[in-house]
Amino acid sequence: MGKIIAVANQKGGVGKTTTSVNLACGLARYGRKVLLMDIDPQFNATTGIGHMIDGNSISMYEVLVGDATLESVIVKNLRNGVDLAPSSIDVAAADLILLEQKNENQNVLKNELKKVKDNYDFIIIDCPPSLGLINRNGLTAADTVLVPIQAEHYAMHGVAQLLRTIKKVKETLNPHLTIEGVLVTMFDSRTRLAHDVLAEVMATFKNKVYSAVIPRNIKISESSIEGKSIFEHDPTGDGARKYDEFVREVLKENGY
Ligand SMILES: Nc1ncnc2c1ncn2[C@@H]1O[C@H](COP(=O)(O)OP(=O)(O)OP(=O)(O)O)[C@@H](O)[C@H]1O
Ligand SMILES: [Mg+2]
Numbered sequence: 550m551g552k553i554i555a556v557a558n559q560k561g562g563v564g565k566t567t568t569s570v571n572l573a574c575g576l577a578r579y580g581r582k583v584l585l586m587d588i589d590p591q592f593n594a595t596t597g598i599g600h601m602i603d604g605n606s607i608s609m610y611e612v613l614v615g616d617a618t619l620e621s622v623i624v625k626n627l628r629n630g631v632d633l634a635p636s637s638i639d640v641a642a643a644d645l646i647l648l649e650q651k652n653e654n655q656n657v658l659k660n661e662l663k664k665v666k667d668n669y670d671f672i673i674i675d676c677p678p679s680l681g682l683i684n685r686n687g688l689t690a691a692d693t694v695l696v697p698i699q700a701e702h703y704a705m706h707g708v709a710q711l712l713r714t715i716k717k718v719k720e721t722l723n724p725h726l727t728i729e730g731v732l733v734t735m736f737d738s739r740t741r742l743a744h745d746v747l748a749e750v751m752a753t754f755k756n757k758v759y760s761a762v763i764p765r766n767i768k769i770s771e772s773s774i775e776g777k778s779i780f781e782h783d784p785t786g787d788g789a790r791k792y793d794e795f796v797r798e799v800l801k802e803n804g805y
Contacts, residue, residue: 551584551666552803554673554729555691559714560707561678563699564734564763566593567773569675572695573598574778575796577630579805581670584623586634588613588658588687589677590641599776600627602637610639612661613683614646619661628778632669640683647682654682655722659690671803680714688715689722693729698750700736700743700762705753730802731758732795735765761794 556569566589573585587594588609595602602608611617612634619634627633647654658674666672676687688694694715698704719726731754737743751758763769764787772782779788 551669551672553662553691555676555687555694556673557676557694558696559678559680559711564697566597566675567769568697568732569594569673570597571778571792572796573631573673574628574780575792576671578780579800582630584632584634584669584672586672586674587636588683589636589675590638592636594675595635596776597773598628598633600624600633600635602635608635608637608639610637610643613643613657619665644681644683655685655689658686662690688718688726691726693727695729697732697734700733700746704746705749728757734763736762737765759795759798761791761798763791
């Protein structure tokens with residue numbers, strides 16, 4: 550049965566998409582069957598994993614508003630072992646449409662995922678940097694939430710808010726939701742600030758923090774522009790090594 554992990558942090562630009570793409574591709578390298586689901590209207594995970602969208606293709610927008618099944622939008626085996634449920638700019642409108650629907654508007658993703666989750670070992674949901682209904686759909690459908698935190702100024706800003714949201718979703722919509730783990734990203738070991746942030750994250754989340762810390766690394770940012778995972782773009786570099794370490798921690802904690 551597929552484990553559903555929502556990668557979420559409402560703070561923008563902290564490495565959610567980069568982590569989603571590399572986690573999905575990294576898990577697949579160990580033979581796991583993975584669905585990467587992009588529910589961000591910026592569709593960075595969609596292009597970041599190398600999928601070209603055109604104006605006619607259907608996406609998670611149709612799924613979220615109830616015009617298509619999840620199964621019908623999935624691009625099969627886009628990367629070895631990774632299927633993609635693509636996003637598009639249209640998804641930006643889904644929040645409002647969901648709001649108008651009112652009934653069951655938190656459960657669309659959950660209901661659609663039920664039908665396909667047995668086809669996968671892991672389903673990775675790349676959430677948008679917001680706390681709207683799309684995000685709430687993600688957290689309602691998920692078994693766990695994985696939080697990337699950027700080792701920079703104001704890293705912890707918004708984390709309290711995110712924890713409140715998770716608590717609220719837990720109390721009302723999804724009592725089983727737990728934290729999968731916290732991943733420190735864009736760590737620059739030369740700066741005092743990065744070490745301070747790491748210490749603060751460890752003090753707050755304790756054993757939930759992955760031992761692997763993702764370095765700030767130009768190859769990582771290049772890889773998303775190239776539409777490749779770091780394992781393809783720079784397989785022997787620091788970024789690939791650290792993302793692989795993180796992937797192995799996720800596998801181990803999930804009994805693989
Ligand atoms: N470890 C890293 N080293 C260097 N650049 C990185 C690293 N991780 C991510 N980036 C770059 O930082 C930017 C933001 O990363 P990313 O898109 O993964 O964040 P995000 O949290 O998904 O953003 P958003 O909130 O807009 O969805 C991107 O340009 C990405 O390529
Ligand atoms: Mg993103």
